[in-house]
Amino acid sequence: MEFFRIRKDIPFMRHALVFNVISLLTFLLAVFFLVSRGLHLSVEFTGGTLIEVAYSQAPELQQIRKQLESDGFTDTQVQNFGSSRDVLIRVPLAKGAETSKVGDQVMASLAKIVSTEATATADGAAFGLKRVEFVGPQVGRELAEDGALALLLVIIGIMGYLAMRFEWRFALSAIIANMHDVVIILGFFAFFQWEFSLPVLAAVLAVLGYSVNESVVVFDRVRETFKKKRGLTTPEVLNHAITSTISRTIITHGSTQMMVTSMLIFGGPALHYFALALTIGILFGIYSSVLVASPLVMWMGVSREQFIQPKIEKQEAVV
Numbered sequence: 001m002e003f004f005r006i007r008k009d010i011p012f013m014r015h016a017l018v019f020n021v022i023s024l025l026t027f028l029l030a031v032f033f034l035v036s037r038g039l040h041l042s043v044e045f046t047g048g049t050l051i052e053v054a055y056s057q058a059p060e061l062q063q064i065r066k067q068l069e070s071d072g073f074t075d076t077q078v079q080n081f082g083s084s085r086d087v088l089i090r091v092p093l094a095k096g097a098e099t100s101k102v103g104d105q106v107m108a109s110l111a112k113i114v115s116t117e118a119t120a121t122a123d124g125a126a127f128g129l130k131r132v133e134f135v136g137p138q139v140g141r142e143l144a145e146d147g148a149l150a151l152l153l154v155i156i157g158i159m160g161y162l163a164m165r166f167e168w169r170f171a172l173s174a175i176i177a178n179m180h181d182v183v184i185i186l187g188f189f190a191f192f193q194w195e196f197s198l199p200v201l202a203a204v205l206a207v208l209g210y211s212v213n214e215s216v217v218v219f220d221r222v223r224e225t226f227k228k229k230r231g232l233t234t235p236e237v238l239n240h241a242i243t244s245t246i247s248r249t250i251i252t253h254g255s256t257q258m259m260v261t262s263m264l265i266f267g268g269p270a271l272h273y274f275a276l277a278l279t280i281g282i283l284f285g286i287y288s289s290v291l292v293a294s295p296l297v298m299w300m301g302v303s304r305e306q307f308i309q310p311k312i313e314k315q316e317a318v319v
Contacts, residue, residue, distance in 0.1 A: 005247065006243050006244075006246060006247075008243075009236070009239040009240045009243045010239060010242070010243045010246075011235075011239055012238070012239055012242050012243075012290065012291065012294070013235035013236075013238050013239055013294070013295065013298060014235070016235075016291075016294075016295035016298060016299075017295075019291040019292065019295060020292070020295050020296075020299075023180060023287075023288070023291070023292050026184060026187075027180055027183055027184070029187060030183045030184050030186065030187020030188075030190075031183060031187070033187045033190040033191040034183070034186055034187055034190045037190045037191065037193065038190060039186065039189055039190055039196040040189070040190075040193045040194065040195050040196060041144070041195075041196050041197075042077065042090070042092075042195050042196060042197035042198070043077065043090040043091070043092050043093075043135060043197075044090075044135070044143055044197055044198045045141075045143055045144045045196070045197075046092060046093060047092075047093050047134075047135050047136050048090055048091050048092040048093050048134075048135055049090070049091045049102040049103065049106075049132065049133070049134050049135070050088065050089070050090055050091075050131075050132070050133040050134075050135060051088070051089040051090075051091065051102075051103055051106050051107075051129070051131075051132050051133075052081060052086065052087070052088050052089075052129075052130040052131045052132075053086070053087045053089065053107075053110065053127050053128070053129060053130065054085060054086050054087075054127060054128050054129075054130050055085045055086070055087065055126060055127045056085070056126055056127065057085065057126070058084040058085050059085075059087060059113075059127070061078050061079065061080070061087065061268070061269075063113060064078050064087065064089075064110065064113065065078050065269075067109055067110070067112060067113050068089070068106065068109055071105075071109040071112075073091055073105075073106065073109070075092050075195070076089060076090060076091050076092070077089070077090040077195075077197075077269070077270075078090075078269070079268070079269065079270035080270070086130070089106060091106060102132075103129065103132035107129055110127060114126045114127065143198070147198075147201045150201075150205065151182070151201075151204070151205065151208075154205055154208050154209070155175060155178070155179070155208070158174070158175060158178065158208065158209075158212050159171050159172075159174075159175050161212075162174050162175070162212070162215075162216070162219075165216070166219055166223065167306065169297055169300040169301070169302050170215075170219050170297060170302075172296075172300070173215075173292075173293045173294075173296035173297045173300065174212055174215040174216075174219070174293050176292070176293070176296060177211065177215060177288035177289060177292040177293035177296070178208050178211045178212055178215070178288070180284070180288050180292055181207055181208070181211050181281055181284045181285050181288050182204055182207065182208065184280065184284050185203075185204055185207065185277050185280050185281055185284070186204075188280055189273075189277070194273055194276070195273055196273075197273065199270075199271070199273065199274040200273050200274060200277045202274070203274050203275075203277035203278045203281065204277060204281070206278065206281070207277070207278065207281030207282070207285060210256075210281065210282065210285055211281065211285035211288060211289060214249065214252075214253075214285055214286065214289035214290075215289045215293050217245055217248065217249075218241055218242060218245055218289055218290065218293070218294060219241075219293075219297075221240075221241035221242075221244055221245055222237060222238060222241040222294075222297070222302075223307055224241075225237045225240050225241050226303075226304045226306075226307045227304075227307055230304075234298055234302060234303060234304075235298060237304075238294045238295075238297070238298055241294075242290050242294060249286060249290075253282055253285075253286055256282060257279065257282055260275050260278045260279055260282065261275075261279070263275035263278075264276060264279060
């Protein structure tokens with residue numbers, strides 16, 4: 001399916017060096033921010049208190065956030081958990097705070113909201129505490145290590161898949177481009193000090209798979225063009241492959257971004273950073289698959305001879 005077809009190939013590879021320099025500078029900036037500022041890790045990674053509260057009626061989450069902030073609970077996460085009447089509150093560790101009293105202090109803060117509203121039920125209780133759990137720093141460290149291991153295994157799996165489907169040049173180029181996307185996302189979160197949570201980690205892993213899919217589409221067209229069209233140089237083959245997949249790229253990435261934008265606008269704080277990470281990943285995924293991976297393949301010396309098997313002439317048996 002195509003919305004349009006471009007008749008003349010766009011000379012992307014003519015500016016390959018410029019694109020690679022821009023990518024390198026962006027990558028180095030992201031690494032600098034990661035090293036100098038670091039990630040603003042959420043409760044899952046740093047430890048804290050998880051409090052689940054059940055309301056008789058669906059509460060206003062924004063009002064809860066404002067009340068908790070006014071009572072000194074900064075960087076708290078408030079979201080629905082299971083239903084619109086169940087609320088999960090994550091309170092990060094604070095210096096000098098007694099973790100055993102955090103649950104009582106949060107419940108006291110929530111009681112201030114109830115006292116100003118006519119939301120009490122027949123038994124006089126508008127909300128009730130369901131559970132309080134303390135997540136220690138050790139658990140958060142284990143989650144961080146498991147997340148890093150998951151990221152490493154995904155990278156190894158992608159490299160193995162591409163190496164079997166194509167060859168080592170394509171595998172190496174694609175993985176460099178994908179890691180470029182991941183580091184850029186982390187660089188954004190480090191620079192703006194956005195909260196890095198488990199949903200954001202899930203978005204990063206999703207971006208890896210999403211980006212490699214785009215690379216596979218382009219590389220498939222490169223291999224097909226090498227086999228079918230003779231007389232084209234390697235840059236011309238790459239230009240043709242990228243140009244012929246532009247319509248497909250706009251359809252797939254545009255449709256995905258529409259859904260992600262909906263989550264970004266209407267998903268609330270619980271999905272905000274998840275959707276934001278996906279948005280950055282999708283945009284840079286298009287850029288890296290086309291303008292990072294393809295030039296790298298060209299610099300590594302891919303050629304038509306690597307895809308065409310030489311014909312073996314049969315020798316007639318001498319009688």
